Amino acid sequence: MKPGDLVTLSAYCLKTEAMGKWKNMVWDQKKPLVGIIIRVKENPYQRPWTTKNEQIHYYIRWMRQGPSSRFGAMPGYFYRNDLKFVRGNK
Numbered sequence: 001m002k003p004g005d006l007v008t009l010s011a012y013c014l015k016t017e018a019m020g021k022w023k024n025m026v027w028d029q030k031k032p033l034v035g036i037i038i039r040v041k042e043n044p045y046q047r048p049w050t051t052k053n054e055q056i057h058y059y060i061r062w063m064r065q066g067p068s069s070r071f072g073a074m075p076g077y078f079y080r081n082d083l084k085f086v087r088g089n090k
Helices: 017-028
Strands: 006-009 035-042 056-062 083-085
Touching: 006 017
Parallel strands: none
Antiparallel strands: 006 035, 006 083, 035 056
């Protein structure tokens, strides 16, 4: 993934406790949640046990409203497994 790609939250992310509000919005109310990657940054706090998923931080700007980060309220980033590409109409 690179800056400029359109993304939405994956099922992996929506199943986390911090995303309860967004899970309801996306799955039950069927409201779209689309964002654009604005920045990709390497994790500055990598350790030998850091997984491949946690090595890169993705910063998203949501088109309407969306979660601030994978942790809920605090501003921050998402991991690769938290995001999926948005598909266009076929």
